[in-house]
Amino acid sequence: MAISTFRASLLKGFLGYFFLLCGSSISHGQTPVNVYDRCSTSLEGYWKYIVDPYENGFYNYRLEAFDEQDNPSKNAFFTDSKPADRSELLEYDFDLSDSIYVPGDWNSQKEKLFYYEGTVWYRRHFDYTKQDSSNRVFLYFGAVNNRCHVYLNGIKIGQHTGGFTPFSFEVTALLKDTGNSLVVKVDNKRIKEGVPTLNTDWWNYGGITREVSLVETPETYVEDYSVHLARDKPGTLQGSVLLNGSLKAGRQVQVRIPELQKSIQVLTDDKGMASFSLPVDTLRLWSDQDPKRYKVILSTGQDSVSEWIGFRNISVKGRDILLNGRPVFLKGISIHEESPVRKGRAHTREDARILLGWARELGCNFVRLAHYPHNEHMVRLADSLGMLVWEEIPVYWTIAWENPSTYNNAAKQLNEVIRRDKNRASVIIWSMANETPTSPTRTQFLTDLATLTRSLDPTRLISAALEQSALNGNPKIRTIEDNFARVVDILSFNQYIGWYDGLPDKAREISWKIEQEKPVFISEFGGGAKQGLHGDKYTRWTEEYQEFLYEENLKMLSGIEQLRGMSPWILVDFRSPRRMLPEIQDGWNRKGLISEEGIKKKAFYSLQKYYLTKE
Numbered sequence: 001m002a003i004s005t006f007r008a009s010l011l012k013g014f015l016g017y018f019f020l021l022c023g024s025s026i027s028h029g030q031t032p033v034n035v036y037d038r039c040s041t042s043l044e045g046y047w048k049y050i051v052d053p054y055e056n057g058f059y060n061y062r063l064e065a066f067d068e069q070d071n072p073s074k075n076a077f078f079t080d081s082k083p084a085d086r087s088e089l090l091e092y093d094f095d096l097s098d099s100i101y102v103p104g105d106w107n108s109q110k111e112k113l114f115y116y117e118g119t120v121w122y123r124r125h126f127d128y129t130k131q132d133s134s135n136r137v138f139l140y141f142g143a144v145n146n147r148c149h150v151y152l153n154g155i156k157i158g159q160h161t162g163g164f165t166p167f168s169f170e171v172t173a174l175l176k177d178t179g180n181s182l183v184v185k186v187d188n189k190r191i192k193e194g195v196p197t198l199n200t201d202w203w204n205y206g207g208i209t210r211e212v213s214l215v216e217t218p219e220t221y222v223e224d225y226s227v228h229l230a231r232d233k234p235g236t237l238q239g240s241v242l243l244n245g246s247l248k249a250g251r252q253v254q255v256r257i258p259e260l261q262k263s264i265q266v267l268t269d270d271k272g273m274a275s276f277s278l279p280v281d282t283l284r285l286w287s288d289q290d291p292k293r294y295k296v297i298l299s300t301g302q303d304s305v306s307e308w309i310g311f312r313n314i315s316v317k318g319r320d321i322l323l324n325g326r327p328v329f330l331k332g333i334s335i336h337e338e339s340p341v342r343k344g345r346a347h348t349r350e351d352a353r354i355l356l357g358w359a360r361e362l363g364c365n366f367v368r369l370a371h372y373p374h375n376e377h378m379v380r381l382a383d384s385l386g387m388l389v390w391e392e393i394p395v396y397w398t399i400a401w402e403n404p405s406t407y408n409n410a411a412k413q414l415n416e417v418i419r420r421d422k423n424r425a426s427v428i429i430w431s432m433a434n435e436t437p438t439s440p441t442r443t444q445f446l447t448d449l450a451t452l453t454r455s456l457d458p459t460r461l462i463s464a465a466l467e468q469s470a471l472n473g474n475p476k477i478r479t480i481e482d483n484f485a486r487v488v489d490i491l492s493f494n495q496y497i498g499w500y501d502g503l504p505d506k507a508r509e510i511s512w513k514i515e516q517e518k519p520v521f522i523s524e525f526g527g528g529a530k531q532g533l534h535g536d537k538y539t540r541w542t543e544e545y546q547e548f549l550y551e552e553n554l555k556m557l558s559g560i561e562q563l564r565g566m567s568p569w570i571l572v573d574f575r576s577p578r579r580m581l582p583e584i585q586d587g588w589n590r591k592g593l594i595s596e597e598g599i600k601k602k603a604f605y606s607l608q609k610y611y612l613t614k615e
Helices: 001-013 349-362 376-385 402-423 440-456 504-509 544-557 602-612
Strands: 018-021 024-027 038-041 047-051 097-104 119-126 137-142 145-152 154-160 167-170 182-186 212-217 222-229 238-244 252-259 263-268 273-279 296-301 305-310 313-318 321-323 330-335 367-368 388-392 427-432 461-467 470-473 474-479 491-494 521-525 563-566
Touching: 038 097, 097 119, 119 263, 137 145, 154 167, 222 296, 222 305, 252 273, 263 273, 313 461, 321 563, 330 349, 330 388, 330 521, 349 376, 349 602, 367 376, 367 427, 376 402, 402 427, 402 440, 427 440, 461 544, 504 544, 544 602
Parallel strands: 330 367, 330 563, 367 388, 388 427, 427 461, 461 491, 491 521, 521 563
Antiparallel strands: 018 024, 038 212, 047 097, 047 119, 119 182, 137 167, 137 212, 145 154, 145 182, 222 238, 238 273, 252 263, 252 296, 296 305, 313 321, 470 474
């Protein structure tokens, strides 16, 4: 109980404070929301880099951090220094160092860094002149894996932990018209208290893996907003807006939806907040069959932002998942964030187009983005395609459940992804964890995350990928015995009958007794196959074995009365240092329905056939 009480106080303080307005929430910070659609200046391109496994550019020989000293040594890499004369000793030089492309991971770009985990310093020189002298400028990062310290012109502007969520820093006072030096220390070492922790089953891609840009705003700007369909008032849109700046109080904000010929004027309070409720006469609801979106414009006297937003309701009733009040079956697939083009971390619109295109070809209306928040292209493209989305944070396997800093990190990542994607109609599920062993501290950890999530966004469903077990010790009857099952809206679990648990035909012997009156979703099942390897259906690693496994599992799972969807593991083979069987895995998890070369395996068509028969 002491841990729970401590975390309850964190809900009020660790990230600032949260405003609960009209069924949604906005967190107070400085990062402008919807950087995606704002005018910005990209810093994409080649940056200089230095590999620093001993962190000589960060600490002196006494292990004292340079950036905590009043007059740091010029040997601190973030100073980006040059010798004052030919006798001065400096032991680094960015100008003479190799270059690497940003955004991107270092593992796939530099063969010598393929397995490297540690510190790499990045440096970029740039010029920048503001459009208006009174404007503010923010340095925005889509993601950096996993911990980073950021310096501009020799001054530390901040740090961030979490490899898959966006963050930014205001740099208005530090920018120069010419000759800016941006230095980022990136460290992807796995640590026990981290989120994720030491042990995972995916590649730990290091680097500045998503976009970096300079975002310019007026002095008082629209920092955040939320617009959604009211859950309890059909035909009504609800929302809230937050301004940031010296003129944020008592400001008029106009919200317009031109296609609906609807607008409303609201007045901000002394904190820059305002809420609104907007009745609409005719509204096409967003769905997987009709992904209708409307352009929403929010404007003040100084700032204006707009984006395309779909409006829909997602809920559960008994055993059903309801999309706009109608039952929906989630025909899904799990996806890792790897590029089918470059064989590294995915980060481009083209990566998203290929991955979601394959999912659509498979017959999916749903994707599980595992096991961390994916890049923003994925959820925005899902919006336009009518693809329903499960998003999760990397609370994976064995997290340090009793460590307050571990919980803080998980909660911070949840806040950041919810803040980024709360206006995406495609996102219907926030997941708290994957395959975590049950214990009282773990259950409290996840329950606190669920409480936080519902306070930030009560308009979506909560789940987690749980584990199944034998009912009363009977291995032929499977069930879910997990106290966290009482917390979730959708009962999701992973099972690997036919792969880690017997052969595929064992599925014929298994029945399921799910006592919770909730929708059941199979978040993972599957098995490995080396594309092009053929044999009989009992020969492991062949396409025939994987095909047999899918056919038997689909028959078995169809017998679960509450079954309302699935996301088998996984769309495409992905890199994992855990998977080292020569000539078969070679560093790849082979459970994909498509090879890393983009070739479909036989099981792809088995699942496709099943989905084509589901309504």
